[in-house]
Amino acid sequence: xxxxxxxxxxxxxxxxxxxxxxxxxxxxxxxxxxxxxxxxxxxxxxxxxxxxxxxxxxxxxxxxxxxxxxxxxxxxxxxxxxxxxxxxxxxxxxxxxxxxxxxxxxxxxxxxxxxxxxxxxxxxxxxxxxxxxxxxxxxxxxxxxxxxxxxxxxxxxxxxxxxxxxxxxxxxxxxxxxxxxxxxxxxxxxxxxxxxxxxxxxxxxxxxxxxxxxxxxxxxxxxxxxxxxxxxxxxxxxxxxxxxxxxxxxxxxxxxxxxxxxxxxx
Numbered sequence: 001x002x003x004x005x006x007x008x009x010x011x012x013x014x015x016x017x018x019x020x021x022x023x024x025x026x027x028x029x030x031x032x033x034x035x036x037x038x039x040x041x042x043x044x045x046x047x048x049x050x051x052x053x054x055x056x057x058x059x060x061x062x063x064x065x066x067x068x069x070x071x072x073x074x075x076x077x078x079x080x081x082x083x084x085x086x087x088x089x090x091x092x093x094x095x096x097x098x099x100x101x102x103x104x105x106x107x108x109x110x111x112x113x114x115x116x117x118x119x120x121x122x123x124x125x126x127x128x129x130x131x132x133x134x135x136x137x138x139x140x141x142x143x144x145x146x147x148x149x150x151x152x153x154x155x156x157x158x159x160x161x162x163x164x165x166x167x168x169x170x171x172x173x174x175x176x177x178x179x180x181x182x183x184x185x186x187x188x189x190x191x192x193x194x195x196x197x198x199x200x201x202x203x204x205x206x207x208x209x210x211x212x213x214x215x216x217x218x219x220x221x222x223x224x225x226x227x228x229x230x231x232x233x234x235x236x237x238x239x240x241x242x243x244x245x246x247x248x249x250x251x252x253x254x255x256x257x258x259x260x261x262x263x264x265x266x
Contacts, residue, residue, distance in 0.1 A: 001058040003223075003249040008211055011061040012054050014047060015217045016078065020068040022096050023132035024118075026159060026188055027261045040218045044078050048085075050215060050238045055087040057242060059213075063092045063116075067217070070099040076106045083111020092116065094157070098134060100142025108149035115146055116155045116184075121168040122175050143179065155182045155201075162187065164200055194226055194255035207252035213245055221245045226253025 001009045018036050020028070042050075051062060062082060069075055083091055093107065094116040104115075119139060121127050127136040146154050158164075158172045164185040176183040184201035198205040214222045219234045223245040231241040231248075 001246055003246050005249075005251050007209065007249070008058075009213060009246055009249070010059055011063070011211045011213070012051065012059045013063045013065055013212060013214045014051065015065045015067065015215065016047065016069050016075065017041065017067040017072040018217050019071050020066055020096070021071055021098055022068065022134045024096075025130055025132065028132075033260070036218055042215075042217055042219050044074065044081065046219065046233075047078065047215075048081055050233055050242075051082060051088075052085055053238050054213075054242060055085055060087055061090040061092075061211075062088050063094060065094045068096055068098070069093055070095055070103050076103070076110050079107050079112050080110035090114075094118070095142075096131075096134070097139035097142035099138075101138065101145045104142065104145035104149040104151060108146075108151050112151065114153055114155070115151045116157050117143060117146070118157045118159070119172055119175075120159045122171050123168070126168065143181070147180075153182050155184055157184050157186055159186050159188055189261075191226060191256040191259050191261070194253065196226060196253060210249075213242075213249075222259070223249035224253055225259065226256055228256050228258045230258070 003009055018033070064079070066072070079091070079093070082088065091112055092114045093112055095118070097117040097119070100117070117139065120130055122136070124136045127134055143154065156172065156176050158169055160166050160169045163169070164173070169185060173183055182201065184199050186199050186204070187197045189196045196205050203209060214225065215233070216222065219232055221231045221233055221241045223229055227250050229248050229250065231244050233241040236244065
């Protein structure tokens, strides 16, 4: 699939839950969030139907996101279902790593190929502060479990305030070098003001080559993170929503007053 700017759209990010077991300060507002009702969340069958259609249309890279995807009941079964779709060349998942020690081998055995893990500091006290109570030891155990399960490459997503030269970022970089992990630095973004930059160590944020579509856990398809354009696959039907999202994908991001990081998977 190609949009009107001749960008090859082949990457679909699928959020499978709006729930998370952490409350990271740059993701969750202080007052918390209003969680979606159970009936508003896409079923695995709905997710599968949309992904199959998308793959038939040209999507070959699928990433499972949240919230925190590993809190969704049955996530291993979903990974197995997706891994059986012919045409998916790259099946990955983004996680905060808290539950990864228990899930790494099952999701790898189910067909997951690689994984991204969020880690902004290696200092336990600071990690707990950023995540509002998270235990970094669980993340370290999760990383080891992912390595033992054969998930590779393992990429670390490190959010920075301004630069990868910040103390926490350089500490994480040294940790990654020691552990044989890849690192990506992501400057803190603002959806409301349109503040975003190109990811260091990745291609995110480069609008000229953006190849992504995002499906939220309530069935809303978004062609751009920094835009309020959105289409419901339940109201429009999957094929119509997909066609409209491709057609409406903007040349570059601007700002969004409706999107939230905890809903769209980062």
